[in-house]
Amino acid sequence: xxxxxxxxxxxxxxxxxxxxxxxxxxxxxxxIFMLIILLGAGKGLRNGFERDFRDDAINSIWLTPGQTSKSxxxxxxxxxxxxxxxxxxxxxxxxxGVEYITGRFTKWNQxxxxxxxTGSFTMRSVHPDHQYLENTIMSEGRFLHQxxxxxxxxxxxxxxxxxxxxxxxNNPIGQYIKIGDVQFKIVGWFTDEGSQNEESxxxxxxxxxxxxxxxxxxxxxxxxxxxxASLEEVNRMANxxxxxLSNRLVFDPTDNHALYLNNNVENFGKIMSVFNAITIFTWVxxxxxxxxxxxxxxxxxxxxxxxxxxxxxxRKALGATPWSIVSLIMQESIVITSVAGxxxxxxxxxxxxxxxxxxxxxxxxxxxxxxxxxxVIALVFLIVAGAISGLFPAIRAARVKPxxxxxxx
Amino acid sequence: xxxxxxxxxxxxxxxxxxxxxxxxxxxxxEGEMVSIMGSSGSGKSTLLNILGILDSYDSGEYRLxxxxxxxxxxxxxxxxxxxxxxxxxxxFNLVSFKNAMENVALPLYYQKVPRKQRNKLALxxxxxxxxxxxxxxxxxxxxxxxxQRVAIARSLITKPKVxxxxxxxxxxxxxxxxxxxxxxxxxxQEGITMVIVTHETDIAExxxxxxxxxxxxxxxxxxxxx
Numbered sequence: 001x002x003x004x005x006x007x008x009x010x011x012x013x014x015x016x017x018x019x020x021x022x023x024x025x026x027x028x029x030x031x032i033f034m035l036i037i038l039l040g041a042g043k044g045l046r047n048g049f050e051r052d053f054r055d056d057a058i059n060s061i062w063l064t065p066g067q068t069s070k071s072x073x074x075x076x077x078x079x080x081x082x083x084x085x086x087x088x089x090x091x092x093x094x095x096x097g098v099e100y101i102t103g104r105f106t107k108w109n110q111x112x113x114x115x116x117x118t119g120s121f122t123m124r125s126v127h128p129d130h131q132y133l134e135n136t137i138m139s140e141g142r143f144l145h146q147x148x149x150x151x152x153x154x155x156x157x158x159x160x161x162x163x164x165x166x167x168x169x170n171n172p173i174g175q176y177i178k179i180g181d182v183q184f185k186i187v188g189w190f191t192d193e194g195s196q197n198e199e200s201x202x203x204x205x206x207x208x209x210x211x212x213x214x215x216x217x218x219x220x221x222x223x224x225x226x227x228x229a230s231l232e233e234v235n236r237m238a239n240x241x242x243x244x245l246s247n248r249l250v251f252d253p254t255d256n257h258a259l260y261l262n263n264n265v266e267n268f269g270k271i272m273s274v275f276n277a278i279t280i281f282t283w284v285x286x287x288x289x290x291x292x293x294x295x296x297x298x299x300x301x302x303x304x305x306x307x308x309x310x311x312x313x314x315r316k317a318l319g320a321t322p323w324s325i326v327s328l329i330m331q332e333s334i335v336i337t338s339v340a341g342x343x344x345x346x347x348x349x350x351x352x353x354x355x356x357x358x359x360x361x362x363x364x365x366x367x368x369x370x371x372x373x374x375x376v377i378a379l380v381f382l383i384v385a386g387a388i389s390g391l392f393p394a395i396r397a398a399r400v401k402p403x404x405x406x407x408x409x
Numbered sequence: 410x411x412x413x414x415x416x417x418x419x420x421x422x423x424x425x426x427x428x429x430x431x432x433x434x435x436x437x438x439e440g441e442m443v444s445i446m447g448s449s450g451s452g453k454s455t456l457l458n459i460l461g462i463l464d465s466y467d468s469g470e471y472r473l474x475x476x477x478x479x480x481x482x483x484x485x486x487x488x489x490x491x492x493x494x495x496x497x498x499x500x501f502n503l504v505s506f507k508n509a510m511e512n513v514a515l516p517l518y519y520q521k522v523p524r525k526q527r528n529k530l531a532l533x534x535x536x537x538x539x540x541x542x543x544x545x546x547x548x549x550x551x552x553x554x555x556x557q558r559v560a561i562a563r564s565l566i567t568k569p570k571v572x573x574x575x576x577x578x579x580x581x582x583x584x585x586x587x588x589x590x591x592x593x594x595x596x597x598q599e600g601i602t603m604v605i606v607t608h609e610t611d612i613a614e615x616x617x618x619x620x621x622x623x624x625x626x627x628x629x630x631x632x633x634x635x
Contacts, residue, residue, distance in 0.1 A: 012506040319491020319519040
């Protein structure tokens with residue numbers, strides 16, 4: 001298969017028809033180029049999206065009380081529901097698989113001050129586990145501890161934006177921040193990969209806040225993570241939480257306005273399945289483009305066979321077996337397809353690399369990339385495509401009757 | 410060397426079959442130099458194609474070197490052609506992108522002879538036909554006579570039992586024609602059976618025996634001229 005003579009002959013025929021070969025080869029190269037670019041773009045989108053999700057734990061369930069819209073067990077619709085501390089305790093105790101759990105009692109746009117500087121920030125009073133649910137990254141100091149809650153300490157953890165505005169970027173740890181009329185001692189500051197808004201927040205112990213800001217034992221939201229549980233498990237946990245709350249707060253479990261249940265596992269799965277669909281779609285488009293190129297090559301090889309009918313006849317008269325003719329034609333088309341495809345592949349990957357370097361601070365589009373497997377699959381696909389495109393011309397060449405070929409003028 | 414018994418061959422031309430060869434009986438001995446004559450349409454090309462295992466026949470028996478040539482697979486036919494038969498064509502049929510030496514070496518390629526060895530042999534045969542110095546020239550740089558000599562060298566390189574020449578002088582002028590015929594004769598004298606299809610009487614007269622075909626039958630088989 002790989003003797004010098006065939007290579008020489010391929011070289012000869014290619015050289016004889018430079019432009020024609022180039023144009024067909026181009027169509028294949030273009031197909032592969034597009035496939036790589038599309039796959040890379042799809043991957044970039046997926047990467048960007050996954051990064052956006054990193055803000056919050058993707059294996060979490062959020063529960064937020066709302067207003068009933070259906071009557072239930074003799075209760076009229078239109079009641080505002082409120083979570084209490086015991087709801088959180090019950091979920092933590094009774095639902096299997098809860099990993100981290102936190103309540104939230106939020107005061108929006110609180111006027112805060114440190115020294116002579118003031119600003120308006122959101123105060124979230126939470127449990128220590130909140131750090132994992134929000135993917136809070138501590139830069140210096142510590143997050144809230146259970147002891148802070150137990151002893152009703154007036155401590156606070158502030159976001160990077162708060163630090164910049166109130167402390168000019170100086171180390172705030174040990175300093176005091178005044179929320180409303182109460183002084184809180186700062187024990188740490190944090191960054192958050194999500195957005196600047198997430199960094200304009202001050203965390204305080206939920207118990208302290210409920211006491212100081214007249215929250216009694218109310219919670220605005222309960223959030224927990226589900227560890228490595230499967231989607232099925234997670235859905236079971238969500239349903240159990242819903243049933244438990246519906247019993248305790250007396251609302252219809254089918255009432256979507258009474259309880260806002262945000263199942264991030266399910267949402268993330270849905271979005272990822274959209275991306276999977278996009279990937280499949282990309283492959284289909286890419287493969288179709290390549291097929292167009294393959295048809296082109298097949299066409300050209302048909303013409304080549306027709307032009308060389310006489311030569312093929314001579315070869316057969318001199319003792320060429322059908323197989324030797326078939327392999328000659330097949331090899332030529334495989335070589336053209338592979339070389340062209342490889343060029344397209346390299347160009348595509350190069351282009352993606354360029355884009356990657358260009359977008360240092362990417363928005364939704366991050367690290368457009370094609371992994372090694374895909375490149376290998378594409379190459380194998382190309383060789384197969386080359387073989388297919390050579391197949392019909394080769395069969396036609398093998399059918400050439402030497403006698404007819406020699407008569408052919 | 411060649412035994413034909415009641416060979417029949419017809420082609421389908423439009424709706425009606427055209428009976429090209431009718432009960433051909435023919436014997437050609439080893440080492441003979443024979444010419445086949447006939448006007449166009451007499452069936453001489455068809456006969457040559459059957460003899461050269463380029464075409465099949467409908468009925469009868471064809472033995473080449475005592476081997477029955479019938480219902481062969483293409484691969485087998487190719488092998489037999491490569492082993493026993495050399496071809497010389499009117500239009501030379503050299504491969505245009507190969508030089509003289511590569512053209513001569515081509516049959517050996519299909520015998521899987523290594524490149525160096527077959528090029529060396531090819532050079533020897535080119536020298537034999539007086540074209541040693543033209544080995545690296547491409548076909549379009551050669552004259553008609555030279556091309557035919559290359560083709561003859563190509564047909565000889567596999568040391569065939571028989572050479573079939575289809576109008577070998579058809580595209581050449583008289584002087585060159587006679588040169589080519591002399592070459593074929595000298596090849597024949599080395600013991601290779603030679604079958605030449607021609608429509609020129611003076612070419613036929615240079616062979617041992619002339620077989621005349623008319624309307625698909627042999628009407629004359631004489632050995633007048635020697």
